Ligand SMILES: Nc1ncnc2c1ncn2[C@@H]1O[C@H](COP(=O)(O)OP(=O)(O)OP(=O)(O)O)[C@@H](O)[C@H]1O
């Protein structure tokens with residue numbers, strides 16, 4: 001289990017966090033949300049021990065292992081990708097290194113033999129024999145095929161590196177998994193694989209994301225950073241959004257009788273539980289939701305910014321018309337005979353594996 005006690009962080013005069021007391025328990029996936037600059041990344045760094053708080057402390061159950069999605073894409077440039085993934089479990093990797101050094105010794109002594117057998121024992125306990133298979137499975141799942149497993153990181157593209165670093169964090173079933181914006185730059189297939197992985201994951205996850213669809217799929221709780229504090233809510237992103245607004249409305253509605261408010265709340269929870277897409281998560285979330293009382297549902301202090309575009313004149317019905325557009329660059333056909341009409345109010349997603357095609361399409 002992971003918790004904080006009276007945690008505060010100040011940068012000069014500015015307090016980013018003030019007296020944060022929060023508990024993260026196994027089996028739950030916490031979506032850490034908040035405006036840009038609210039302190040999400042900083043909070044994860046404090047939990048990971050990379051930044052010292054100004055006061056207060058982070059408490060982790062002794063023996064538990066934290067895994068973090070690394071942000072430095074060049075840190076492992078000289079290592080093979082499969083190795084980088086296994087290095088995610090520092091203890092296991094150091095055992096492997098020490099074993100290799102021992103067995104390579106020309107004058108292998110009796111003492112070395114004893115040490116080697118100790119290492120073999122711990123190696124087996126940590127599931128070391130399956131390490132390469134597991135690392136390969138994670139890489140393949142994220143779309144990094146076998147031919148890249150033995151290349152060094154510096155030979156990989158930016159997105160490929162990112163996927164390796166993600167596999168590194170997921171490797172070896174950590175007790176606590178900290179992920180800062182893991183879906184950034186990932187293709188849809190990799191995002192969907194990650195969603196399933198996190199969904200099956202049994203330990204504690206804390207994930208920062210600005211992607212509400214992703215948060216809705218994986219989160220059992222929402223941790224909202226606002227005004228230097230962190231509030232925990234049961235449920236996924238949409239539940240948080242609606243329940244905190246419902247709570248605000250109920251709080252304003254002072255004349256309404258308590259029984260009526262409870263009825264409103266129950267109806268809301270029922271609607272939400274039956275909507276949840278995946279059965280297992282739905283039932284465990286439902287159990288948590290059913291325990292909620294009116295007092296548990298807290299209004300959020302969040303203000304919602306928005307952008308309001310005022311057009312000079314009303315747009316016509318047809319916004320864009322493309323007929324038989326083809327593009328060839330350096331002999332490569334990027335677009336071939338593309339026709340498309342965009343009508344007013346259309347919302348179009350460009351999907352597909354080739355980043356270059358999509359980029360060129362927008363450029364033209
Ligand atoms: N070492 C530092 N010294 C001073 N201020 C800092 C330092 N590190 C971070 N900050 C400030 O702390 C605030 C929180 O930054 P952080 O990166 O944690 O935000 P975030 O919630 O992750 O934002 P985003 O959604 O944009 O990723 C920012 O205003 C940032 O400028």
Ligand SMILES: [Mg+2]
Nearest residue numbers: 040041042180
């Ligand atoms: Mg951040």
